[in-house]
Amino acid sequence: MITVPGTFANLFCDISQPASKIGQTMRIVFMAGGFSTTNVLFLNKFLQYGLDAHFVYTRMSPADFEVLKSVNTTWIDLSRFKYLPKLLRWLIFGYETISIIKKIKPDVILTQGIQVHGLFSVLSGIRPILLMPWGSDWAIVAHKNSAMRLLSRYVVNHVDLVQIDCEVGKRTILELSQGKVKPEDILVFPQGIELDVFKPKAEIRKSLRDQLEWNDKKVLIMTRQLKPIYGIDIFLKAVAQIIKEVPDVRALIVGDGPLELELKNLASSLGLGKFVRFTGRVDRQELVKYLNAGDIYVSTSYSDGTSLCLLEAMAVGLSAVVTDVPANLEWIENGYNGFVARRGFTDDVAEALQKLVNNSSLCRTFGDRNLTIAKERADWDKNFDKMLRMFEHVLQRDNRFAAPWFPHENPGCGPSS
Numbered sequence: 001m002i003t004v005p006g007t008f009a010n011l012f013c014d015i016s017q018p019a020s021k022i023g024q025t026m027r028i029v030f031m032a033g034g035f036s037t038t039n040v041l042f043l044n045k046f047l048q049y050g051l052d053a054h055f056v057y058t059r060m061s062p063a064d065f066e067v068l069k070s071v072n073t074t075w076i077d078l079s080r081f082k083y084l085p086k087l088l089r090w091l092i093f094g095y096e097t098i099s100i101i102k103k104i105k106p107d108v109i110l111t112q113g114i115q116v117h118g119l120f121s122v123l124s125g126i127r128p129i130l131l132m133p134w135g136s137d138w139a140i141v142a143h144k145n146s147a148m149r150l151l152s153r154y155v156v157n158h159v160d161l162v163q164i165d166c167e168v169g170k171r172t173i174l175e176l177s178q179g180k181v182k183p184e185d186i187l188v189f190p191q192g193i194e195l196d197v198f199k200p201k202a203e204i205r206k207s208l209r210d211q212l213e214w215n216d217k218k219v220l221i222m223t224r225q226l227k228p229i230y231g232i233d234i235f236l237k238a239v240a241q242i243i244k245e246v247p248d249v250r251a252l253i254v255g256d257g258p259l260e261l262e263l264k265n266l267a268s269s270l271g272l273g274k275f276v277r278f279t280g281r282v283d284r285q286e287l288v289k290y291l292n293a294g295d296i297y298v299s300t301s302y303s304d305g306t307s308l309c310l311l312e313a314m315a316v317g318l319s320a321v322v323t324d325v326p327a328n329l330e331w332i333e334n335g336y337n338g339f340v341a342r343r344g345f346t347d348d349v350a351e352a353l354q355k356l357v358n359n360s361s362l363c364r365t366f367g368d369r370n371l372t373i374a375k376e377r378a379d380w381d382k383n384f385d386k387m388l389r390m391f392e393h394v395l396q397r398d399n400r401f402a403a404p405w406f407p408h409e410n411p412g413c414g415p416s417s
Contacts, residue, residue, distance in 0.1 A: 026391070027052040029104055031097075031111035031121055034059035035068075037284055038191065038308065042110075043067045045384050054104050056097065074100050098124045108391055111159075115141055115148065118155040128160035128394040130387075132191075135165075135305025135327065136229070138172045149176070156181055160394045163387060165190040165306035168326035187390060190306045192380035197284065198315040200371065201292050208293040212277070217250040218357045221294035221318070223287065223309045224301065226257030231300035231323070231344065233266055238300075238350040240270040246357050249275065254290050256281040291316040295363055296356050301325055302343050315374035319366035321352045337369040 028051050032039050035057050046053035047070055054072040076096055081089040097117070101109065101124040109129045111121040114137040121129050133156075142152035156162065156173055157180040164170050170186045209215045220239065224230040232253065239251050253263070253276060260278070267276045279290065291297075297313035299322045306327050313320060314331070320338035322328040332338040339352035356363045 025052045027106045029054045029106040029109045031117040032057045040067055043071050094120050114152050114155050122155055122158045131159040131162045138169055139303045161390050162186045166327035166330050189383050192378045192383035193311050194380050198312045200317040204289050205292040208289050214250050217248050219250050219294045220296050220298050221252040222298045223254045225255050226259040229302050231302055232263055234300040234346050236267050237346040241350040251276045254279045294318055311378040314370035317367040317371040319363045337366045
């Protein structure tokens with residue numbers, strides 16, 4: 001469920017409160033690891049709302065770089081430090097990052113991740129800080145050892161608000177903080193996806209399936225990075241089981257990663273040469289095409305927050321088979337809009353998939369339900385407005401801004417409930 005405190009609803013409505021910067025543009029530092037498609041969406045929204053956005057990032061990655069021409073950017077090239085001892089690398093990285101933040105003098109910091117960018121944001125001494133932790137930050141990294149747990153606790157206890165995409169993440173953050181973070185300072189809603197981009201497109205579906213020569217096939221699709229945490233070997237082994245009984249099954253694996261060669265070799269050894277196609281990394285337009293060509297979305301992940309890959313597939317109208325990661329269960333109800341399999345169990349995944357590949361009517365029903373859920377809960381535009389309310393909440397709480405602080409757009413005023 002989306003959790004938004006009732007006090008947020010009218011934050012845009014009252015412009016009578018005095019504040020030191022009313023009428024001025026809010027300056028925001030956006031801290032991120034890589035330049036991803038998700039970050040493109042954030043930066044475009046910052047521009048849409050007329051914010052003075054400063055993007056600080058560390059890893060280059062293929063994406064739409066056009067937005068970089070319109071925002072202030074600072075790329076910290078970590079490759080400069082690769083020959084230095086690890087501790088010295090991190091000290092220099094931290095010093096540079098903190099210096100950049102202090103030079104910008106932002107009104108608010110939005111930071112992705114707990115243990116790196118979250119830590120450096122806190123150490124900058126600038127407030128307020130809004131933290132958006134990745135699923136692996138709170139589910140895995142924070143529990144690696146006692147030192148990492150202490151570091152993670154320090155960060156979450158020194159930010160002003162946390163936006164997290166699932167209830168299990170909220171519970172974990174509250175446990176990690178040992179009571180210092182208040183439940184009302186953690187907002188639960190997914191970042192969301194572009195519903196005008198990710199949607200069913202019958203003409204694209206037919207065109208790509210013709211191209212693949214899979215028009216009469218049952219097409220499974222996975223769109224995760226090729227990393228151990230996503231259990232893609234389990235998926236391949238499940239496909240090998242299924243095709244013995246349903247030889248018309250085909251599988252698309254969309255994405256790249258360090259296990260690419262290993263997984264291709266596994267597929268070959270399982271005799272899946274003509275049944276599985278690896279596409280490599282694709283842009284958003286190609287991703288939409290591949291999703292539309294699919295029938296069933298599959299995730300065999302061992303750990304996750306709310307998966308944007310899952311939401312994209314739901315928005316296209318696919319049915320789903322996912323593993324029993326708690327965050328998945330907030331979106332997929334076993335037997336209602338998909339099937340849930342135990343993590344790491346090939347037989348479970350194969351059994352769940354067989355229920356759908358053998359029942360086209362059920363597959364369509366699940367897909368229709370997923371499309372409805374995505375429209376209701378995963379709308380990027382609506383969810384970004386909630387994030388704007390987060391910004392204004394912490395700024396007005398400190399009497400630093402009063403609405404409106406964005407000159408070009410106004411999401412409107414809603415009832416407080």
